[in-house]
Every structure is written in structure tokens, then in C-alpha cells.
Amino acid sequence: xxxxTIDGKEFDVDPKLTVIQAAAENGIEIPHFCWHPxxxxxxxxxxxxxxxxxxxxxAIACSTQVSDGMVVRTDSDRVVxxxxxVMEFLLINHPLDCPICDEAGECKLQDYAYKYSIGESxxxxxxxxxxxxxxLGPRVMLDDERCIMCSRCIRFADEVAHQPAxxxxxxxxxxxxxxxxxQQFDSPxxxxxxxxxxxxxxxxRDFRFKSxxxxxxxxxxxxxxxxxxxxxxxxxxxxxxxxxxPKQNDEVNGPWMCDHGRLDSFRHVNxxxxxxxxxxxxxxxxxxxxxxxxxxxxxxELRTYRKNEIAAxxxxxxxxxxxxxxxxxxxxxxxxxxxxxxxxxxxxDQDELLIRADKTxxxxxxxxxxxxxxxxxPMLEGIKxxxxxxxxxxxxxxxxDPAVADILAxxxxxxxxxxxxxxxxxxxHVVLSSATFAEKNGTYTNFLGRVQRIRPAVTxxxxxxxxxxxxxxxxxxxxxxxxxxGKGPRRDARSSWRIIAAVSGVMGTKMKYAASDEIFKExxxxxxxxxxxxxxxxxxxxxxxxAGAPAAVPTPAHS
Amino acid sequence: xxxxxxxxRTRDLNFLQRIYIPEIxxxxxxxxxxxxxxxxxxxxxxxxxxxxKSFRGRPVLVEENGVERCVACGLCSRVxxxxxxxxQASETELEKERYPIKxxxxxxxxxxxxxxxxxxPEEAIIMSDEYLLAFTSQEEAVFGKDRLxxxxxEMKGRLEWLRNHR
Ligand code: SF4
Ligand code: SF4
Ligand code: SF4
Ligand code: SF4
Numbered sequence: 001x002x003x004x005t006i007d008g009k010e011f012d013v014d015p016k017l018t019v020i021q022a023a024a025e026n027g028i029e030i031p032h033f034c035w036h037p038x039x040x041x042x043x044x045x046x047x048x049x050x051x052x053x054x055x056x057x058x059a060i061a062c063s064t065q066v067s068d069g070m071v072v073r074t075d076s077d078r079v080v081x082x083x084x085x086v087m088e089f090l091l092i093n094h095p096l097d098c099p100i101c102d103e104a105g106e107c108k109l110q111d112y113a114y115k116y117s118i119g120e121s122x123x124x125x126x127x128x129x130x131x132x133x134x135x136l137g138p139r140v141m142l143d144d145e146r147c148i149m150c151s152r153c154i155r156f157a158d159e160v161a162h163q164p165a166x167x168x169x170x171x172x173x174x175x176x177x178x179x180x181x182x183q184q185f186d187s188p189x190x191x192x193x194x195x196x197x198x199x200x201x202x203x204x205r206d207f208r209f210k211s212x213x214x215x216x217x218x219x220x221x222x223x224x225x226x227x228x229x230x231x232x233x234x235x236x237x238x239x240x241x242x243x244x245x246p247k248q249n250d251e252v253n254g255p256w257m258c259d260h261g262r263l264d265s266f267r268h269v270n271x272x273x274x275x276x277x278x279x280x281x282x283x284x285x286x287x288x289x290x291x292x293x294x295x296x297x298x299x300x301e302l303r304t305y306r307k308n309e310i311a312a313x314x315x316x317x318x319x320x321x322x323x324x325x326x327x328x329x330x331x332x333x334x335x336x337x338x339x340x341x342x343x344x345x346x347x348x349d350q351d352e353l354l355i356r357a358d359k360t361x362x363x364x365x366x367x368x369x370x371x372x373x374x375x376x377x378p379m380l381e382g383i384k385x386x387x388x389x390x391x392x393x394x395x396x397x398x399x400x401d402p403a404v405a406d407i408l409a410x411x412x413x414x415x416x417x418x419x420x421x422x423x424x425x426x427x428x429h430v431v432l433s434s435a436t437f438a439e440k441n442g443t444y445t446n447f448l449g450r451v452q453r454i455r456p457a458v459t460x461x462x463x464x465x466x467x468x469x470x471x472x473x474x475x476x477x478x479x480x481x482x483x484x485x486g487k488g489p490r491r492d493a494r495s496s497w498r499i500i501a502a503v504s505g506v507m508g509t510k511m512k513y514a515a516s517d518e519i520f521k522e523x524x525x526x527x528x529x530x531x532x533x534x535x536x537x538x539x540x541x542x543x544x545x546x547a548g549a550p551a552a553v554p555t556p557a558h559s
Numbered sequence: 560x561x562x563x564x565x566x567x568r569t570r571d572l573n574f575l576q577r578i579y580i581p582e583i584x585x586x587x588x589x590x591x592x593x594x595x596x597x598x599x600x601x602x603x604x605x606x607x608x609x610x611x612k613s614f615r616g617r618p619v620l621v622e623e624n625g626v627e628r629c630v631a632c633g634l635c636s637r638v639x640x641x642x643x644x645x646x647q648a649s650e651t652e653l654e655k656e657r658y659p660i661k662x663x664x665x666x667x668x669x670x671x672x673x674x675x676x677x678x679x680p681e682e683a684i685i686m687s688d689e690y691l692l693a694f695t696s697q698e699e700a701v702f703g704k705d706r707l708x709x710x711x712x713e714m715k716g717r718l719e720w721l722r723n724h725r
Contacts, residue, residue, distance in 0.1 A: 098680075099630050099634065208650060209648040209657055211648075212632075212648075215636075474642075483665070485645045
């Protein structure tokens, strides 16, 4: 251990650390642009200059290793002056773009200009002009004038995405960031450079100009794009998801997420195909009905079958809580004999960084609740030969596979939970509109057995932003009933466990849960792998089941 | 009691004061003098008052060469203490890159404070001299771009005043 003093306070730190790391570990932020904890040190922005005793010149904290007895000052007059000078240089050619720049409000340059710059420029000449609206790749847009040449994006492309497509050309103030000739930056992780870029030089072509960041609320959640379960923040305005950004969790995704997860995993929440309340098939057409009618229809229909004629398919998209209640209901209340789970594996679509071939967020959890993937083929066989006549499917579009669709057409009764209209709901006799990941509380278990919380960010007909403790934007807080903003579509959709508990109630077996944490408490007692876990224990980064990575979870090798 | 102001009691008044007539005459002479001075009263609504350029009537959006100056930065919306403004940005081929595809001000919410005018980096939203704002429904009070846009030519007076007084 090395003893160092930062701004008069003594700390014992690992001698392998740099000054900026040692300070960060002890809660002191040394301002910086180019340094990033997950990238190599480049030391080109000069913002992290600090004064170190016995060193004649100011030193950059990002590349100076600590040593025993080192005395560092981050707030001396010399440091403050040097920082202001760095800011002044950076701002010489930086355009006055804040009003049109998407980064405004979460921009390091803007923040530091308030904190570390006296706010006066002595530069009266013309600023250098560079290309704007440059398409770096299919998902990332570059504005070269805004670039402060920190090289974070270049290092990310090299070191993390392993697609070294970016580079600087020219010299001095004329430096431009560009892709190598004939290349584009289209790595499956390309959009992480948008978060990395300390300024608004790199923006998302999808989110561009959609909203100012201060107009949205953000809610901690988990990506449902694959079995990794990257931690995310869901950004909502007018009850509509506008973007996802990664949230750092070093046990799961570090600070990154993939472009597919970022762009495609929330579209269905806002989609026109959303269901809005239960549907019943009457004379071969769907009619919208109330919940009571749909539930009593399910109960009266289910009662007409023998127990071994009834089957249940759990869902790798539904939460642990939903699957637990579903299994409990089908087993203990209905007495069904067949339980299975469908796989959604894209062989080969997997890499060393994040992306998993299993494209569902909770296959591991659903299996721990008693739904086995190997039971699916025999179940479909049973439907085909008429042994199984009724099937209850939880949140899974299994009929997307035409072969499965043909088999499901044989059923006398098909009950489906779904948030959108799809191939499976088209075949169903009863469709129950279920809430999406962004509209409910619950947990997912990722492929490593890590259990992580999701939280509601979008309101349904049943939920209320203020009363149910959602995170709120300023508009959400102050919108009056007659304001047009602060609203947006709300659907009549419910968490699957709530729907099932209600069906159970109609069947005469009451399931009394006020909220999903009560279910989690119960399943933590009943399912050995979850023993000892609670929402409190999961906290903001999750916790691992005692089962760890369940062996049965499909994890085909990288090919 | 207080040290300021002497209490005058009826029994302390002298004779002239007690009969009131001189005081009444004093008042009447003031009134009559006013009759011959210029009038300020306006016979509203038959006559209309023309405000000074410093007047803060309802906000308008400045249009120049057929497009709004606004770049949809949302600062006016953020600063508006009454939350009257809603802006939705979008991309344009023009050099400014960004423009408001939707811009709405709820005139029932607006309190004519002029903060939006003060914060706007583009001098795109300014206060006009319009004060005739009466509505028969909530919806009617929400002004879209169609009713907000005014040409820079038409708003010249206010723009000049702003330049000289900021
Ligand atoms: S584009 Fe952004 S991340 Fe890349 S070098 Fe420029 S400022 Fe840094
Ligand atoms: S790696 Fe998987 S969990 Fe992570 S962002 Fe991509 S799809 Fe989502
Ligand atoms: S004048 Fe004041 S209240 Fe009216 S729109 Fe502007 S900022 Fe809002
Ligand atoms: S502050 Fe000015 S430029 Fe920005 S949105 Fe309002 S009117 Fe438009």
C-alpha cells in the first residue's frame, strides 16, 4: 500500500493505481475528458492536470502512477489556472451549438465550462469549420466541429469493439475524426461511443433531435434483448420510451450495451400492435371484452378438460415472479400435467463481450420455476395426437414458427398472455393483454444466474405515475388534466402474475399478493436456487442465485 | 402610539374647517382643472390602446425568409415558469439542422413574464403587443405555429427595442 495525500487528506491506496484512479476510489473527482476507466490511457486532453509536490511542472493525473508519500493538490491556484487555460483552448474552436446539440444537458464540456472555466473567451477570430452531419456508420452520426479530439471513440473501436475503423487525420486545430477510407463504423457495439463521447460530436441517428434530455424521466431497468441482461436506463417522455442507455454494472455488462438491445428491445412497448384489454374469440372473430368476462370464460373452459389434457408453456420473456405464479397456478390449482418452455436461440449470434445466442432475458429463471425446454417436443407431439387439448401460454410467440402454428391450430382451447398481436394470439381463443418489461416490477435471471430487478417506467391504465412511485420528469410532475403534454397512450395491460392470481381467485383459490416483492419473498423460500435473496439484497446491481449458471440453460458455444 | 402623524379630533378643528365648504371648493377646483387637461381614458372596446414597444403582450415566433428562426432548443419551454410551451424538435435540411415540427403555447397558462424571450438564443420567440386574448374553450387557447409565427418585418419594432435595451 502507498500512502498519498490528496488535497490535505491522507489515503492508503494500491501503488499500481494512477492518481486519477486513486482519487476516484476515494470519492475525489479530477476533471477529465479523454480518460475513461475502461479504456487505455491516452493523456491528450490535459484536463486532469494536478500539482504534485517535488515535481517541477503540473502532471496529468491519468498517467501518473501513485508512489508512497506523494502529495497531490487538485485545487491549488496553479491547477485552477491551468484548467481554465485548457478549457479556453478547447472552446476556441468549439461551435456555439448547444441549442441544437443533443448532448446539451449531459455534456461534460458544458458542465466543466460552468465548473472550471471563468467563462470568458479572448478569441475573436473565425472558428475553424469542419464537416457536420457525417454518417460514421448506420447508427452513429458525427459532427466534426464539436469533436474535442479526446480519442475515446477511437480507443473504444480498437480496444472494446475490436473494429478499428476510426482515426484522426490532419493536424493541430484541423484534426478531423473519420473512418478509414471505404470503411464504416458498424460494429454491433458502435452506439456505445455516443455515451462515451464527452461532447455531442457523436449522436444517435435514431434518437437524434427526439427530445431534450431534461424532458425525460429515467428508470433503471434490464435489457430484454438477450440472456446477458445488460443494465439499462429507460428514458420516457409523454409515456413513451424514446431511448435506452446502458447503466454500469461490472458483474454483467460493464458500462456497455449492444446496438440491437439499445434499438430493438423496446419498440414493441410503443407499437401500434399493442393489445388494449382482453380479447375473446366468438364465432371466429375477436371481440374486446372486460377482464371479468375473460377470466370467467377461462375458468369455465378449463374446467371442461381432464387434468392430463391441459398443458402450460412458461415464458423466457416473463419475469421470475410471473413464471412462479403461473407454475404454481397450473400445478396446484388447475392440476395440469405438462410443463414446457420454448427456446429462442440464434446459434452463432454470440460473442465474447456481451451478446448471447439465447435471445430472451429470463430463460434461466423460467427453467428454475419448473418449465423445461426438453419437454416442449413431447408436448407438441401430445397436441398433435390429441392427448393434449388445452394449452395456456405465457408471454411467448411460439407460433412464429409455422410448424408450431400448425400444431397449435389443433387445440380445442388456447389461452395466451401477450402484449402485442402476433401469430400466437391469432390462433388463441382467449387473449389476455400483459404488461411489457417497461410497465411492471419484477426480476429476470440472466445466463450467469444473476437475478436483476426491472422497474416500471411507462404507465398502464391501472398504474399512476405519482401514486406508484415511478420516476418523474418535470412535465409528469406538473401536467394538469387539460394539458396535452405529460400524457401519451396508456394501455389496458396487467402483469401476468396479477392476471393469473385473478383467474385463480375466480377458480376459488385465492392468491393474495399485493406486489411482486411478496411473490419474490415466497419464491425465495420455495425455490432452493433463490434461497436468501430478496429485493433488498438485489439492490441496484442484482445478486446471483445459488444455482449459478444453470447447466440446462442453452449456451451454445461461440461458432 | 406612533410618533408619526398627529391625531386630529373633531373638537380641534377651527370654524372654517368645521363647515367643510372651503375644503369642498378645493376638491372641486382640482376636478375642474382636470377637465381641461388631455384625456387618457380609452373607450375600450370601441377604441384600442396601442402599447409601447416595451409592452409584454402574448409571445410570438419570429419568421424570417419563410422559416421560423427557432431551432427547437427547448430552453423557452424549460424556463417557462407556467409550463406553457411545448416544443417538438425534428431535423431539417437547412443549415440550422434542427427546427420545431411542433410548437405550442397554451395562452391560458402563459403569464406574459417574458422569460422565454429573454432566454431564447436565437431571438426567435419575442413578446408582441397583442393583448386581446379571450377564448371560449381550452383548446382554442393553445396556439400552434400557425398562430404564433409573425414575420420579422411585422415585429421590427419589438426587435429593435430588444436590441437597444438588452
Ligand atoms: S468524437 Fe467524441 S469521443 Fe471521439 S474523439 Fe471526438 S470528442 Fe472524443
Ligand atoms: S448484449 Fe443482450 S442484454 Fe446486452 S444490450 Fe445486447 S441484447 Fe441487451
Ligand atoms: S411569457 Fe413567460 S409564461 Fe408566457 S410563455 Fe413565455 S416564459 Fe412562459
Ligand atoms: S428558446 Fe428560442 S430557439 Fe429555443 S425552442 Fe424556444 S423559441 Fe426556439
